[in-house]
Amino acid sequence: MNFKIRAAKMEDCKDISRMIMELAVYEKMPDQVKISHEELQRDGFCQNPFFECLVAEVPEEHKSKQGFTVVGYALYFYTYSTWKGPTVYLEDLYVMPEFRGTTCGTMLSARTVLFAQVAKKKQCVRLQLSVLDWNTPSRDFYAAKGAQDLTVTEGWHFIRFDGQNLDNLANEAPKD
Amino acid sequence: MDFSIRAANVEDCKDIARMITELAEYEKMADHVKVNQRDLEQDGFSKNPFFHGIMAEVPEQHKTKEGHTKIGYALYFYSYSSWKGRAVYMEDLYVMPEFRGKGIGKALMSKVAQLGLAAGCNQLNFTVLDWNKSSLDFYLSQGCFDVTANMGYHCMRCEGEALEHLAQP
Secondary structure, eight states: OOOEEEEOOGGGHHHHHHHHHHHHHHTTOGGGOOOOHHHHHHHHSSSSOSOEEEEEEOOGGGOOTTSOSEEEEEEEEEEEETTTEEEEEEEEEEEOGGGTTSHHHHHHHHHHHHHHHHHHHTTOOEEEEEEETTOHHHHHHHHHTTOEEHHHHTOEEEEEEEHHHHHHHHHTSOOO | OOOEEEEOOGGGHHHHHHHHHHHHHHTTOGGGOOOOHHHHHHHHSSSSOSOEEEEEEOOGGGOOTTOOOEEEEEEEEEEEETTTEEEEEEEEEEEOGGGTTSSHHHHHHHHHHHHHHHTTOOEEEEEEETTOHHHHHHHHHTTOEEHHHHHOEEEEEEEHHHHHHHTOO
16 A cells, blocks of 8 residues: 655644544543644644654555544654653654554554654654553554553653642742 | 852863763663763753753852862753653762752752743653662652653663664665
8 A cells, every 4th residue: 555654743733632532442442532633733843842743654546444544653852861862752643443454554663664764863862652561562663663661660750740749839939 | 057059150060071971870880971061061052952951059168078069950951742741850969978968959850840841841850760769759759650660661772782783784
């Protein structure tokens, strides 16, 4: 199947938003999605974007059952390790089920690879991501690509402040 | 004890590098540190910085035995959640042992939260080692939650040869 991988444009945000929801449904947390294509447009295509995105596109003749030609995406941003320097965080990697396990699915993995190449060009020395513990297909996929599970091997846990707890914390900051 | 919290500047990189090593030693991973003062100057204080810093400083009369007045720091950058939008990630939070228990760590973390909210973020994220009970207890007491324990997310990493393999088209 012919497909191409390209940098996302602002016009892709509706498709990206659709696929973000599909991924959230797969991860059994669709009620957690609070942003829409509008936030993606604002935050990904401003002067100092919060993220970058690649999309996978198929030609018209291979469009999905519902008529979509944008069938996969990788959303990522640049981060920093005080031990190693610039790094890349892969926030989402998703290909629509009907296009998985085919060349497109494999090639998007290769696109992750290409994206890792971009990350290397930016002198990034690490690529990080997170995966749900029950998501065996994804865990196997990343393990096959050489990813280490730092939660298992080193004991790292993600910690978060949000909502009222984040507001409370911020309110206690010293006055300037 | 009097202390002040302020944005880091390029002259702080020597002290930040020193304290990064101290924190890595505490986390039993000192040999993992490859970043030095020069890297921090380039990566944090150029046109498109990879990170921002907050410093905690004490007056001269409270300086350490070695003469340091810069006794804590927080290092953070902006990130993104495809579900929630703008977020801030706190990469490091550290206060030198002799200055702990005085609210300095809390003040640093609160400042990062305040700056994050001002930038439109609705999450403050970071990681902690599961054996680091005193840090975990401190964070939990401030109202955060353990995403790994509660939701099952694991931190994954590709680097070195694995990253190079990934980069072969």
